Amino acid sequence: MSDATDGADATGSGSGRTRDANAVPTLSATGVEAGYDQHQVLHGISFESRDGVTCIFGPNGSGKSTFLKTLNGIVPVWDGTITYGDIDLTGEKPEDIVTHGIATLPQGGGIFASLSVEENLDVGAFTVDDADAIADRKAEVLEVFPALEDKLDQKARDLSGGQQMMVSLGRAMMTGADTFLLDEPSAGLAPRLVDDAFGLIERLVDRGAQVVLIEQNVRAALRLADYVYILAEGEVQFHGPPEDLSEEDELMELYLGL
Numbered sequence: 001m002s003d004a005t006d007g008a009d010a011t012g013s014g015s016g017r018t019r020d021a022n023a024v025p026t027l028s029a030t031g032v033e034a035g036y037d038q039h040q041v042l043h044g045i046s047f048e049s050r051d052g053v054t055c056i057f058g059p060n061g062s063g064k065s066t067f068l069k070t071l072n073g074i075v076p077v078w079d080g081t082i083t084y085g086d087i088d089l090t091g092e093k094p095e096d097i098v099t100h101g102i103a104t105l106p107q108g109g110g111i112f113a114s115l116s117v118e119e120n121l122d123v124g125a126f127t128v129d130d131a132d133a134i135a136d137r138k139a140e141v142l143e144v145f146p147a148l149e150d151k152l153d154q155k156a157r158d159l160s161g162g163q164q165m166m167v168s169l170g171r172a173m174m175t176g177a178d179t180f181l182l183d184e185p186s187a188g189l190a191p192r193l194v195d196d197a198f199g200l201i202e203r204l205v206d207r208g209a210q211v212v213l214i215e216q217n218v219r220a221a222l223r224l225a226d227y228v229y230i231l232a233e234g235e236v237q238f239h240g241p242p243e244d245l246s247e248e249d250e251l252m253e254l255y256l257g258l
């Protein structure tokens with residue numbers, strides 16, 4: 001295991017992808033403490049995103065979602081810092097953080113069921129004034145998820161689970177993000193669709209995106225992972241490449257039930 005702050009130039013290894021380590025800024029947390037009212041949940045989390053997919057695993061209630069919400073500004077940081085490349089995000093509001101290129105998919109995907117697919121995509125571009133830029137991004141979304149092309153006028157609620165996930169990811173792409181924070185994207189999907197869901201994430205990564213992925217579905221997520229963190233009781237219990245995790249039988253059993 002290496003120190004959480006020493007791997008800014010680490011390249012992906014778990015999936016065998018090769019990437020330019022400098023393509024997307026590193027999202028880092030140093031000594032982050034946070035919680036709700038008087039209830040402290042995070043006790044000094046240090047973290048660095050890696051190129052490709054950085055997975056965060058851990059038992060229920062260990063603070064994974066709370067940590068993700070400190071990265072996107074929804075939960076205020078009590079102590080410590082969060083940076084994106086050389087930008088200090090600590091204390092920034094969610095609507096400002098998204099303009100730096102960090103998009104979040106909340107649990108459940110966060111799509112607007114009663115809006116059409118195209119309207120959902122347009123919501124993602126709320127920070128963009130330039131119509132040409134919006135059109136370019138929409139074209140890119142349809143290139144990555146061609147199945148949406150003939151669904152643009154359909155209500156999101158009428159789509160399959162996999163297609164709804166495409167809409168969620170597409171809407172996040174519309175913000176112009178390079179970094180995607182995904183909170184349990186496979187939750188609620190039928191088991192046979194889980195691999196497809198991870199395939200959609202891989203399409204984003206293959207286009208150079210960086211993904212921070214919270215997942216309960218550890219086995220499936222490990223196939224995508226380039227780097228892994230395990231949180232328990234608001235602390236980092238392990239971090240390292242997935243191949244190192246497989247040697248940690250005790251951790252796997254204790255925290256991941258594997």
Ligand SMILES: Nc1ncnc2c1ncn2[C@@H]1O[C@H](COP(=O)(O)OP(=O)(O)OP(=O)(O)O)[C@@H](O)[C@H]1O
Nearest residue numbers: 036039041058059060061062063064065066067216
């Ligand atoms: N909005 C909130 N207000 C108060 N406490 C909260 C809130 N959200 C989460 N908590 C508490 O914070 C702790 C960590 O929850 P969190 O959702 O971050 O964990 P998690 O690891 O993502 O869990 P899960 O895998 O079940 O989603 C839990 O004790 C939870 O009850």
